[in-house]
Amino acid sequence: MFILCSNPLTQSDQSYFILLYPQPLGENMTAHHTxxxxxxxxxxxxxxxxxxxxxxxxxxxxxxxxxxxxxxxxxxxxxxxxxxxxxxxxxxxxxxGIGDVDGTPPFIDNPDEAFVAIAHASPRPSMGGGAVVVEDRDTPGRAYHFRRSWIKHSLKANPAQLRIMHVDGDSMAPTLLSGDAVLVDMTRKTPNPPGIFVLDDGMGLVAKRLEHLPGSEPPAVRVISDNPLYSPYERTVDEINIVGRIRWFAREI
CATH class of the missing domain: 1.10.260.40 (lambda repressor-like DNA-binding domains)
Structure with missing residues (x-):
């Protein structure tokens, strides 16, 4: 069973949590098959x-x-x-009709509905430290499979530029918890609109909420933890390396 979120962007709206079992990506790939x-x-x-x-x-x-x-x-x-x-x-x-099949599935209703495997990136982003991400599609770990049409039409993303990562720590709780799987779009590196990103903040790889600071010179961002026990801090854009925006997460319960 998973709790899934397709757009964990706003702090004030907690209604994006959706309990789905076991259909994390919407309608069945083989909806008319029994x-x-x-x-x-x-x-x-x-x-x-x-x-x-x-x-x-x-x-x-x-x-x-x-x-x-x-x-x-x-x-x-x-x-x-x-x-x-x-x-x-x-x-x-x-x-x-959702989940892994060893080899080629026996049927696919629509070629556009085929699943695409998204590789892991290593190491995992920590909410309190870590190393810089290695962008390696051959990184060991179980691949996650998503409907190609969902990536194309909902995320408007290129599967080759997506990576699965897992998070550590509690600084982004309750939005992200330790062990959550997150889908990172590495083409989206600009915090406009604000959102949750994986970044190297100079002390390690972290998952944080970023907001652009209007009028800042040099350009800067506010790095925010959703957990109020952790204080926000600011970094200039030259002091951080944004790996990508988190577009989706899954949580096993």
Whole structure:
């Protein structure tokens, strides 16, 4: 289960928190396909009969056949997890069409709805220190998959310029908590409008809210922690290196 946010920009509006399970990106990629459709298509793709799937998953054959025949639309989650493991897919992909599939998915309704993998950047931004980000698409770590159309139309971003990072510390609480995954757009480096950015502030890599200081000479920004226990501070633009704007986050609960 995840708490997700597509636009964590304003301090005053806390209504952007949305509880979604398990559909973090909106409507299903395979919206007109059912659980039975996905199970059948994936088993066929792997050359497995329903009986083989049941045997390998350690469940009764009736569990699988009832799903395929439409008799069971809300099967047991734990058993379905075992079936998903046999089929080498996320359980959530079987249920909703969202999640990881080992290799090529058995079908995609619309090529524009294909998922695109966003790589990790390392190290993670700390809310109290850290090292400068290494922009490496081959950085170890699980890739996150997003609908290409969501990135194109909602974020208006280039997938090649997006990175997944994780945060440490509590200085951005309650907006960002330690362990949150954040999606960073490295093409957006200007705090206009104000927002939450990953930056090197001269003492390390941090996730902070930035506001441009009008009329400042040289140009400067205010670096703000959402946690009131941490005081804001100011930096000139020459004293910081903005890695990118945080566009989205996910939190496992």
């Amino acid at each position: 659980l039975a459709d996905r199970l059948r298509a994936r088993a066929d793709q792997l050359g497995l009969s329903p009986a083989h799937v049941a045997e390998m998953a350690g469940v009764n054959r009736s569990f699988v056949y009832d799903i395929l025949r439409g008799r069971s639309t809300r099967p047991g989650i734990e058993k379905l997890r075992e079936v998903a493991a046999v089929l080498k897919v996320d359980r959530d992909w079987l249920i909703h």
